[in-house]
Amino acid sequence: MQYLMQLLISGLAIGAIYGLIAMGFSVIYKSTGLVNFAQGEMTMITAYIAWTISTTVGGNLFLVSIGAIIAAILLGLVIERVVMRPMLGEPVFATVMVTIGLAVILRSSINFIWDAYPHGLDVGFGRDIVRIGTIGVRTGQIAVITTLLLMLVAIWAFFRYSKFGVAMRAVAADDRTALLMGISAPRVHAAAWAASSVIAGIAGVFFAISYDLSPAMFQLGLKAFPATILGGLDAVLGSGIGGLLIGITENLAGGYLGSGMKEVAGFLMIIVVLMIRPFGIFGERDIERV
């Protein structure tokens, strides 16, 4: 029982990280209609920038988080402006391939700018263990689960109530009509990329706090894929919840079936989900009319 609880808690913690990255995926999908294969790499870059800031300012939590958020926004905006905007109006295959190219470039730039060794991100919290009953939990793990929940509420409110959120939904639904209604689609795209980059960056920083920073971190993006497919590519909240589900499944599979299963549990799960509900649990079925 205690083993199960321990697996569940750590599953929730890693799942919250997947969930945040998956929300990043679906924010971009929802407003631009494309899957950003560079999401994991953007997560990794922000985490590395946060690490650089923390080593220069001595791990001041406030400075590190502000710096990381600004860096993530800039990263998202630059990518959108330099790489993605010229591809507006091109077929989806071409734009998605561009994000794959971008992913490859970002991934290899890590080894150039930083190095290939793992590092710990020390901001003075996150590594110490709190006991809830008999189960030990790291404070970083509690923080990331809380952040995911707060983010879910914030994003729900944003899309539901704010004017810009409604504009984003409009662009996603039909960008030409949205343009005719006076919404600037490029601005919406830029905002989506910046927002997605920030959400993914937060996930990266939390991952670096609770675990370690290494050039293999881009694999988080691959792990978050199942999460966003499970929740629905166009469902931002669903993706967050999908992340939690994948995290738990993965940890239970790893704990009871062996470490090999841990690696593929998420992927096996999406193949099954895609067969039953190709649009995800919370996604919207798009109807094609001929």
Place this chain on the structure above:
Amino acid sequence: MRTGDYKQTYGELVALVDSPPVWLWSAVLVLALIVAPYALNSYALSFVTIILITVVGALGLNILTGYTGLISLGHVGFLVTGAYAYAILVSKYQMPPLAGFLGAGLVPAIASLIVGAPSLRLKGLYLAITTLAFSFIINTVILEARWLTNGARGIAVQRPELFGISFDSDAAFTHLCLGFALVTLFAALNIRRSRVGRAFVAIRDNDTAARVMGINLHAYKLLAFVTSAFITGIAGALYGIYLSFVSVEGFPFLLSIEALAILIVGGLGSALGAVLGTVLIVLLPEATRMIFSLFSAQMDAMFSTGAQELKSMLYGLVIILFLRFQPRGLVGAWHDIRRTWVHWPLRY
């Protein structure tokens, strides 16, 4: 007055090559490749061999992604399956190499049915993600099935002996790869001009219209998967033999990206494009290294320390630049040049 190169009969439309001199030049190229192993040093020869093996794989992916329009991010999965099928049959169970090659084609083809079947309901991005998932699942299966695959330790592979001819030397092995590349090229060109190939292209261009015209989408999509996986598996076997060692590390995920880069750079959906793209992508890191080393020894040193990273950076950059500025790839550029050459100074 004739204003262009028009095709007037169906026969011309499906002809293997559109003008006789192409046969001559192709023959010259093949002869050059046959002589090449005796003329080149072993470093240059290794590039020829790699290009020939990669052409086989690129043509395989081209059938799925180029002709049928189904994006696959997991082709390295078929590659590694083919390599392991060959290694297990030949090295572990001492089967004849010919049976090994057959197995290297058939095993990925069967595996492709497993990944293809759930993919029938999916299009575009979702399919890309399922194939991606497949390549990770296959890696785990290989690592876990130690009794069959030796797990992470891998399997050593010998150069084969076919029909009493030993392909042990580098030159002979290049000839073997050349043979496979030529057969694959002919197969790919002939598939494209057959009924099946036209069905593939119809599915790519508009699957609803294709279905209305009586094309069985499920059957043809699965057929595209099976054919593509068969060819890719054989490329995997050749690559395994070339490395003389088959392991999961020998087939990194980057190969899937490299394969897509080849198709984009060459021009999607064209066999000639797959060949041109392969030549460019395989030689690109080497060519860049040479250009950089002209500038300074320091840059040369940077290349030798960060070779792997620079290589993947180049792939990424080339993908982005081609999609942005020449989406039809080298084949498109070639068509433009040819047209300008014929029509100059008129525009069309």
